[in-house]
Amino acid sequence: MDCDVAVLGGGPGGYTAAIRAAQLGAKAVCIEKEPELGGTCLRVGCIPTKAWVQTAFAIKEAEETFGKLGVQVGEPQLDFGTANQWKDQVVKQMTQGVAGLFKANGVEWVKGEGRFKDANTIAVDGAEDVSFRSAVVATGSFPLRPPIEGLDSVRCVDSTGLLAQSQVPRRLVVLGGGIIGCEFASILRRFGSEVTIIEMLPKLIPMEDDDAAAELSKQFGKRGIALHLEKQCTKVEETGDGLRVYFGDGETVECDLMLVSVGRGPLVEGLGLEEIGVELDRRKGIAADEHRRTTVPHVYAVGDCAGYWQLAHTAFREGEVAAENAMGHEAVVDNRGVPRPIYTDPEIAGVGLTEAEAREQYGDDVATGMFPWVANARAVMQNDTTGWVKSIHEARYGELLGIVMVGPHVTDLIEAGVVALDAEATVETVADGMAAHPTLSEGQGRQATASTSISKSGSKSPATWTSELVGGRAVSTNSSRTARIVCKSETSTTKNVSLTTSGHSAPAARRALPTFVKAIRVCSSQPRPEAIVRSASIATWPDVQTRVPDGMLTTWL
Ligand SMILES: Cc1cc2nc3c(=O)[nH]c(=O)nc-3n(C[C@H](O)[C@H](O)[C@H](O)COP(=O)(O)OP(=O)(O)OC[C@H]3O[C@@H](n4cnc5c(N)ncnc54)[C@H](O)[C@@H]3O)c2cc1C
Numbered sequence: 001m002d003c004d005v006a007v008l009g010g011g012p013g014g015y016t017a018a019i020r021a022a023q024l025g026a027k028a029v030c031i032e033k034e035p036e037l038g039g040t041c042l043r044v045g046c047i048p049t050k051a052w053v054q055t056a057f058a059i060k061e062a063e064e065t066f067g068k069l070g071v072q073v074g075e076p077q078l079d080f081g082t083a084n085q086w087k088d089q090v091v092k093q094m095t096q097g098v099a100g101l102f103k104a105n106g107v108e109w110v111k112g113e114g115r116f117k118d119a120n121t122i123a124v125d126g127a128e129d130v131s132f133r134s135a136v137v138a139t140g141s142f143p144l145r146p147p148i149e150g151l152d153s154v155r156c157v158d159s160t161g162l163l164a165q166s167q168v169p170r171r172l173v174v175l176g177g178g179i180i181g182c183e184f185a186s187i188l189r190r191f192g193s194e195v196t197i198i199e200m201l202p203k204l205i206p207m208e209d210d211d212a213a214a215e216l217s218k219q220f221g222k223r224g225i226a227l228h229l230e231k232q233c234t235k236v237e238e239t240g241d242g243l244r245v246y247f248g249d250g251e252t253v254e255c256d257l258m259l260v261s262v263g264r265g266p267l268v269e270g271l272g273l274e275e276i277g278v279e280l281d282r283r284k285g286i287a288a289d290e291h292r293r294t295t296v297p298h299v300y301a302v303g304d305c306a307g308y309w310q311l312a313h314t315a316f317r318e319g320e321v322a323a324e325n326a327m328g329h330e331a332v333v334d335n336r337g338v339p340r341p342i343y344t345d346p347e348i349a350g351v352g353l354t355e356a357e358a359r360e361q362y363g364d365d366v367a368t369g370m371f372p373w374v375a376n377a378r379a380v381m382q383n384d385t386t387g388w389v390k391s392i393h394e395a396r397y398g399e400l401l402g403i404v405m406v407g408p409h410v411t412d413l414i415e416a417g418v419v420a421l422d423a424e425a426t427v428e429t430v431a432d433g434m435a436a437h438p439t440l441s442e443g444q445g446r447q448a449t450a451s452t453s454i455s456k457s458g459s460k461s462p463a464t465w466t467s468e469l470v471g472g473r474a475v476s477t478n479s480s481r482t483a484r485i486v487c488k489s490e491t492s493t494t495k496n497v498s499l500t501t502s503g504h505s506a507p508a509a510r511r512a513l514p515t516f517v518k519a520i521r522v523c524s525s526q527p528r529p530e531a532i533v534r535s536a537s538i539a540t541w542p543d544v545q546t547r548v549p550d551g552m553l554t555t556w557l
Contacts, residue, residue, distance in 0.1 A: 001110070003029040005326050006122055006132035008114045008271070011039015012312040013303025014138030015098050015107075016319030017326075021136075022105040024327040029130050030107055031114040031122060036095040037102070040140050040304070041312040044160040047094050049183055051087035052163075053343045056190035060345065065383040078191055080168055087163075116272035119296060134298045134326035137278075137286060138319060139271060141264040141304035150236030155243050156258045159184065169193050169257035173245050175233050177204040179342050181261035182216065186344040189225050196226040196255070198233050198247045205342060209354035209404040215387060216406070219346050226253075266305045284308075290332040292322040300326060314338055337422035341411035346386045349414035352402030352421045358392045367395040369427070373407045377438040384408040389443040391427055398426040409440055416444050 005021040007014045010032030018030040036043055055078070062076035102109055112124040122130045143158035145151060157165075159180055168191045174181045177199030189195045197204070197220075203213040204220070204227070217227060231248035242256045266285030273280055279295040280286045286301035288294050294301050300322035303315030317333055324331040342348040358366045372388045373379040387407030393400045403417035420430050435441040 001029065001108075001128055002131045003027045003108070004133050005029070005136065005323065006031065006130045006134075007136045007138060008122060009039065009138035009140055009303075009305070010034070010037040010098070010109065011138060011140050011303060011315065012041045013140075013305075013315035013319040014039065014136065015101070016316045017136040017138060017300075017302060017323040018107045019101055019105045020320045020323035021327060022107045024324065024329075026323075026327055028105075028107045028323075029110055029132070030102070031110045031112065031124055031130060033111070033113040033125075035111075037098040037109065038091075038095040039138075041315075042094045042098065043091060044163055046312050048087045048091050048163050049159070049180075049187070050343055051090045052083065052187045052191075053183070055083040055086065056187045056345065059190050068383055078168070080166070080191070084166065115270065116276050119276040119299070134300065136292075136319065136322045136326065137271070137273065137294070137299065137301040137305060138303050138315070139267045139305045141310060142267050143260070144263045144265050145260060146233075146262055148233055148236060150238070150243075151260065153236060153238055153243060153258075155238075155256070156236060156260050158260055162257070162259050165257070169255070171242070171255040171257075172196070173198065173243070173253055173255040173258045175245075175258060175260050176262040177201075177206075177227070177229070178261060178263065179205055181259065182220075182342065182344050184259055184261065185220065185225055186223075189220075189223055190345065194224075194226075196228065196253050198228045198231055198245070198253075200230065200232045202230045204229070205348070208340065208342070208348060209350055209390070209402075210356055211390060212348045212350065212404050212406050215346070216344060216348060219386060220344075223345070264304065264310060266307075268305055290334075291325045291330075292318050292333065293325065298326070309335075309338060311338070311340075334422075337418045339411075339414045339418050341414065343411060346406050347408070347410045348404075348406050349410040349417075350402065350404040351414055351417045352400070353392060354402060354404065355390070355392050358394070358401045362394045362401070365395045366392065366401070368392050371443050373440075373443065376440060376443055378440050378442070379408055381438070382408060389413075391430070391444075393427040398428050400425050400427050400430060403444070405443070407443075413440055413444065416441065 004026035005018070005028045007018040007021070007028065007030045010018075010030050014030055014032070015037055018028045021028040030037075034043065038047075039045075041047060059076050059078060062073055066073055099109070101107075110124055110127050110130060112126045114122045114124045114130070116135075117123040117129065120131055120133075122132070122135065124130060143160070150156075162184060168188065170193065172185075172188050172193045172195050174185045174195065174197045177197045181197060181199075182204055185195045185197050203210065204216050205213050217229075220227060228247060228251070231251070233245060233247045235246040236258065237244045237246070239254065242254055243258055245253050245255060245258060247253070265283065268280050268282065268285055273286065276299070277296045278286060278299055278301070285304070286294055286306035288301040288306045292300045292302050292306070294306075302318035302322050304310050307314060307318065314335070321331040321333050337351055340350040353361065355366070355368060369391045370388050372385075374385040376385070379385045384407070387405070387410070389407070389410075390404045391400065392402040392404070400420055403414065403421070405414060405417075431445060433445055435445050
């Protein structure tokens with residue numbers, strides 16, 4: 001079979017790439033070996049775990065909140081069979097949704113396991129070979145197993161094995177306090193398990209902000225989850241009706257089931273990649289540039305098999321970018337505003353730099369602001385005031401560097417932070433924004449107001465400033481009578497595009513900055529319709545003139 005774009009793997013990275021390629025006019029084929037589309041995320045990852053999170057949340061509401069709000073429903077009971085039916089139903093609906101999207105967009109699903117035969121052909125088990133002009137590798141990742149004696153017991157399961165349980169384990173040991181381990185610990189504790197986490201590093205969710213990790217440890221402690229940090233598991237032993245887990249300095253804990261969640265590795269072996277010249281690293285995965293091109297230019301790689309993030313939404317975006325490039329466009333992935341959701345109780349969400357990362361990059365020029373949920377009316381009336389919102393910005397010009405949140409519904413709320421980071425907003429811009437009252441959204445504006453030393457528009461703001469975008473980062477100074485933004489982009493399409501503002505207040509010019517920067521970034525990467533819309537919105541800005549040395553903006557406007 002011949003096609004324009006062949007995609008190996010039908011998870012978030014792969015199915016998005018196949019659909020986007022088809023939308024751009026390609027004959028697109030997706031090769032997937034599992035009986036359903038959707039990959040880890042839809043079948044055994046994000047979707048089924050979050051269906052369980054929803055059950056856990058319902059139990060929490062019934063246990064802690066309904067009575068206070070005057071709703072009497074009696075003692076909540078977990079019906080695990082029904083919870084699993086609900087999980088399976090959600091998974092089915094979502095995986096069938098992808099199959100429906102394939103049909104609607106004309107993507108052909110070739111069922112079977114694929115392997116590169118040469119640089120333009122994928123051989124598929126049980127199906128005919130697929131010949132292509134371009135290919136996208138999206139084979140995902142697999143759960144790692146450390147070499148620990150006894151870990152081959154059937155009672156030691158990975159996340160897929162835990163999701164397949166038909167009974168709630170009375171005692172669960174979680175090996176690894178990363179995101180997946182903590183999410184399952186949180187869920188299973190609410191389902192009634194006695195939960196113990198063993199983590200070899202000094203904090204839970206090691207990559208996340210220190211304050212967030214500390215808050216999670218504190219709340220897990222209150223919920224009765226036993227934590228053993230900086231402890232290594234050394235051995236696992238069958239006891240007949242369970243397991244004895246050895247860790248630390250001769251300590252032991254007994255359990256019925258052990259979740260092994262020590263990380264996931266890129267699935268890159270046995271695909272014939274090296275034979276066709278694609279460079280890869282067994283630990284980090286396939287090497288790909290910001291266009292998602294591998295060392296073989298017409299072969300792209302996206303998602304967990306080629307990524308640092310191991311998140312569904314980064315896989316989605318990478319899939320889209322790879323497909324657009326395969327179809328002759330010039331698209332790039334920008335990783336500045338990647339949301340980091342963690343669906344524990346309490347939830348955690350971050351975007352941009354953590355405080356430690358910010359201090360590493362900016363030294364003492366870092367300020368933070370914190371707003372506790374206990375001061376938010378909506379959180380109070382929801383009986384859920386655990387946690388806070390924290391903003392991290394550089395202190396001289398107020399550029400927002402990161403937002404970290406712990407608390408109710410923060411995995412939804414973080415989107416406002418993503419937009420702010422993506423638009424290179426200052427903390428002042430965030431503080432200036434209005435949020436409906438009473439809502440949880442007010443939390444973001446309030447922490448920004450609390451943390452900014454630059455006052456809101458009109459009052460004590462500096463009268464004039466200059467802003468320069470160098471290497472993709474906005475820097476502002478108060479040194480001139482006009483506001484000037486210079487984009488020194490490295491790409492071939494934008495060089496020294498500038499916007500000059502005059503005759504109006506600095507805050508108004510400052511507000512123009514994110515829109516302009518966003519437009520430059522989008523336009524420089526790819527001639528997409530939204531770029532034109534964003535540029536047009538600059539044109540209609542009443543008091544902003546544009547000056548474009550190389551004529552680029554004139555063309556768009
Ligand atoms: C328990 C758990 C919970 C998670 N929760 C979240 C979450 O809440 N939010 C989030 O953003 N991320 C979450 N993730 C991570 C997310 O699932 C992954 O980042 C995402 O699925 C990666 O997408 P992908 O397309 O790269 O790979 P995958 O989703 O793994 O898809 C790869 C596909 O390729 C197929 N394949 C592999 N090799 C071949 C071959 N040779 N031939 C044919 N087909 C092949 C596989 O069968 C699979 O369907 C979670 C992961 C787990 C394990």
